[in-house]
Amino acid sequence: MNFKPQYNRIVKKNDLQKIFWRSIPLNHSWNYERMANVGFAWALLPLLKKLYPKKKDFSQALTRHLELYNVTQYISTFPMGIAAAMEEENSLNSDFDESSISNVKTALMGPLSGIGDSFFWGTVRVIATGISLPLALQGNVLGPILFFLIFNSVHYLFRYYGTFLGYGLGTNVISEVEQSGLMGKLTKYASIVGMIVVGAMTMDMVKVKFVSKIGSTKAGGSTVQSLLDGIFPGISVLIIFGLTYWLLKKKLNPLWIMLIMLLVSIAGAYFKVLG
Amino acid sequence: MIVKTILIFLLTFLGYSEWFLGTSYVQRPIVLGPLVGLAMGDLTSGIIMGATLELAMIGSISVGAYNPPDPVAGTVLGVALAIQSHASVGAALTMGIPIATVMLALNTALGQPVMLIFIHKCDKDATQANTRKFTIDMLISGWAQSWPGLVFIPLAFYFGSGAVEKMLNFIPDFVQSGMNIAAGILPALGFAMLLKMIVNKKNILFFFFGFFIIAFTKFTVTEVAIFSFIIVAFMLFYIPDNEGNVSSSVSNSETDGDGFDEF
Structure with a gap:
């Protein structure tokens, strides 16, 4: 399977770069009710406007992304890229099942957060702290600087390339899957994964x-x-x-x-x- | 003192801009501590106190829906007041940790409701396709959540540690513990809204499946997610689809919420 973005339809490389920049304040509006929903919608906003010139369609698309969403912010561009690919398909193809966008997003939410949280908080942060804390405890100014640089160089590497990987995966897999008539099936099974993960997260996070x-x-x-x-x-x-x-x-x-x-x-x- | 208070306010603002700046860890004590030290004219103490606080709060990270004690309040006030009163490194810790805990409760109790007003404004902006207002409300929502910290921290610094202690005693204990309880219950609302969106008669059972795996076993959500992928792959490849046209079975508009009336 080829994950390289083609840019032969509406979405161009600079649209994806815009998503990368706009993903940065994702958790600025993180709330207890629907978590990172506003941040996610805000990151996709210019693209949705480009895909849906009609005001009604645009407003519908934006509202669609205001449902609860939560993902490790450092890899948030990956599901955004996938969502971008699906929205592009939806804007071109009137037979596209819109609910599959929410289903795929939800199905990815748990696994991505699980992997992202443990990788960034459990691994990258621990390594950055381990290197810099002994220096900082002695009053060496290199300590805090190293901590900040180590963590964020890994962070922004993942954040930037995640956008293109997500979009490439989204476009290629989706067009292949649709030609074989698998889309309905995929949506159904994505919703099953989503349900299991929502059930698991409810038990895990509600105290x-x-x-x-x-x-x-x-x-x-x-x-x-x-x-x-x-x-x-x-x-x-x-x-x-x-x-x-x-x-x-x-x-x-x-x-x-x-x-x-x-x-x-x-x-x-x-x-x-x-x- | 006035200049220092203004600097403290700016650093508080920087700390609460953590999420605006991509959750880049500017609010971690190890990064914020030295900056406070710089503002107070003692960089070295700032670095050491910041590192000490970092060590104490190393587990205080927000994973999923869990919000840890507020490192901004803890670091800014802990370090600033300790340097101000020429106290030891430990003083930053003893002052910083309780302040951080109380500040979390204050931001949750007083900040979150204000933030939610703007989150709901974003819903309205989206239905009206007003992108400019959507952006403005998004920006305000984040800092609105931290308004108690933005007001309280510079004031607490200005009036000193004695006043801080009095303030802490003023808030009844049951309100503070009530806030901790609320932080545990509130995610239920988000998950209920999410469930309402994707539930139908056929997949409701899978919600309970995921729920009880976590309830009965020691599996993590990630492990459950991996298993659910395997189960679904198994269903996809080995169980023949006998429904003919599948795509109609998942559209949730017609089946929305059905089969979940037992509550």
């Missing part, structure tokens, strides 16, 4: 603990949490998640849900129910 004691305190430290964990581990997260999902399906504004969560958390801490 809730019911700390209130049951029965007489003299009898020992049996908490509601240990009782719940006795049913099966993760039930408390599932309860919170289920309630949140239910409120969303009731069309309650996410901002209100967020406020409820904040108030419940503070009240939970005050009455020592949550911890």
Whole structure:
């Protein structure tokens, strides 16, 4: 398979370079509700405008990328490149299934973040710290300078070339896959990977603990949490998640849900129910 | 003192521009510490105190949705107040760590809601195809989140460590621990919104599959993701597709949210 970008359609090399530059403030607008969504959409914005001259289509495309997204920022250009290729295809081909863009993005989110986080935070940062910290502890100005340079030279190398790799992969794989009629299948299976990863990330990142004691305190430290964990581990997260999902399906504004969560958390801490 | 306070404000702003500058680690104590030292007229102490704080906060990195204690507040105030009062390296640490923890709670409690107003403005800008406003709201949202730090840190420096301690005691403990609890619960909202977007009758089971692997085992999300790729590859190559036209089965507009009413 050939991953080299061809630039024989709408997207040109300087469009991708623009994505690289605009990917830099990705996590500037990172929020608890939809994480890096605004940053991702902002990076693709000029390209989407070029691909969709009609205002309605452009607005739709931009909104599509405002869904929750999270990825190690240093390799964020890779899924952006893939998204660019898929948006290009979508703008040229009226049969293209738009939901496949979100599905592919979501499917990549977990694996990319997992690999990116452990590589950059676990490996590159640790090496940079290991080299520079002994110098800095002695007051040598080379310490902080080396730390900054080592980490960021690796970081920007990956960030820059990730854009072109993602786009090349996106265009070549997508056109090949579409000719063989595999696109529908791929979308379906990408959504399955997405679902598994979303389930895993929910359990991994949502943290809730019911700390209130049951029965007489003299009898020992049996908490509601240990009782719940006795049913099966993760039930408390599932309860919170289920309630949140239910409120969303009731069309309650996410901002209100967020406020409820904040108030419940503070009240939970005050009455020592949550911890 | 006024000049120094202005310099401290500028360094605080630089620290909170971390994400704007590509998460390039300008806010790590090892980088920010020397700059604070420079502003306070003692570069060497700044380097050493920064490195000491770096060592203490080495695990404080944001992975996924976890936000660590705020290294900006910890480094700027810890180092600046320690140099100001001619204190030892350890003083930067004892002041810096509690400040960093409280600042995280403040930024989450007071900063995030303000930020979300601008995030929701971006939604509106996108529907109106207003790219200029989208950019402006994107830029404001990030710094809006850090407004408590931008206001509190220079003031705390100006009024000194005694006032800082009083302020810390003023915030009730349960509000601080409540903020930590909220930081754990809030991601549920994002994941619920994501699920709502990709769920249909056929793939809902896979959500629980991923969920319970993490709940019951010690696998990481990456490992689960790798397994899910293998499972899907297996399905793709070995299980014949008996649906005829597959592409219609995944369009989520018609099946949106179905089959998940049990909650």
